[in-house]
Amino acid sequence: MSCFGKNIRKIRSVKTLSQQAMADLFDLKRGTLGAYEEGRSEPKIDTIIKIANHFSIPIGDLLTKELTVNSLLKFKSDLTLNQELSKRKQFPDIPLITEKNTQDYLQHHSKEAFTNDLPFLQLPVNPEKTFRAYTVTSLEMSSNDKGLFPKDIVVGELVPKEVYKKLNNGHLVLAVVNDELVLRRGYFSGTTVTLRADHKNIDDKEFEIKEVKELWRIRYVFYHRIPELADGLEEKMAMLEAQMIKIKNSIH
Incomplete structure (x- = not known):
């Protein structure tokens, strides 16, 4: 056959x-x-x-x-x-990690047969790259009603192990480390990586770089809610008003 x-x-x-x-x-x-x-x-x-x-x-x-x-x-x-x-473009299939399959992913993430059976997204991304989608389940990456919230979806590009230390600090990453799947900002120093949440009440997590089994640099975010399009508008209007007053006073 x-x-x-x-x-x-x-x-x-x-x-x-x-x-x-x-x-x-x-x-x-x-x-x-x-x-x-x-x-x-x-x-x-x-x-x-x-x-x-x-x-x-x-x-x-x-x-x-x-x-x-x-x-x-x-x-x-x-x-x-x-x-x-x-000539129709074929979009790549991106496996999606959800709250229900997270534990299974931690056990079987290296098995192609398992990842092929995950639910998936199709997006117009570079088909030569490897991506993973993840459904946000916590408020760790939220701050002052901004940031990521449960049911938002992030899409990360696989980072080769030899590139870990070359990543700019502060990038949002999804890390498979020990028995955890951690979505935070990564800070690399020497042989360790610190994973830091945006939420001010969440403690940092620090690991040896060698403990990181997979690392995905977040490239895309899909919000479950409609973003506030007028976010910051009042502050900008206040600044503009202050500048107008300053210009008016300088003329007089």
């Missing part, structure tokens, strides 16, 4: 289906479909039959021939492809 994985990936491309959408068609997990595409797992015969029948492709061709776009277009008329569709 060496051609099966390549063929279903080609079918997804022609149909412009995400892995999740394709998996849903046949009651599969996204991670399972991904394993088929990568040749890490072989499908059951009933799954093969379902896929072949759904797309009107002979089972023998699906398993033993590397299908081309032209051949796929001949199998079923609704498998359409044109130059515009072929």
Whole structure:
């Protein structure tokens, strides 16, 4: 069945289906479909039959021939492809860590099969980078009604271990350290890293850098609430009024 994985990936491309959408068609997990595409797992015969029948492709061709776009277009008329569709940008899938799966993530974060089964976001980010999304669960990164609140989502870019010490201090990071998942500002000094909350009543956490198993530099934030668009407006108006008074007095 060496051609099966390549063929279903080609079918997804022609149909412009995400892995999740394709998996849903046949009651599969996204991670399972991904394993088929990568040749890490072989499908059951009933799954093969379902896929072949759904797309009107002979089972023998699906398993033993590397299908081309032209051949796929001949199998079923609704498998359409044109130059515009072929250039359609495919956004990367970003695994999402939620409050419910955090403990499982701490145990299995290094296992590809586990991360493939996490819920995910699709965003127009650099597909050559590795990202992780995280649902905020505390008020640690809030201050004076500003900052991050529960249900906000942050998206971090993976930081290679050799780059840890080169990060500018104060960057917002998501760290997997010991048995914790910590979202704070990182401050690196020598062999240690201090993770500091924005909330003034939260104590710092200090770890040896070697204890950090994963580090994600936060690049994007999605707020669960609508931000106050007029934030700081009153203060700016007061400053403007003071300047106007100053100019008026200088004229007189």
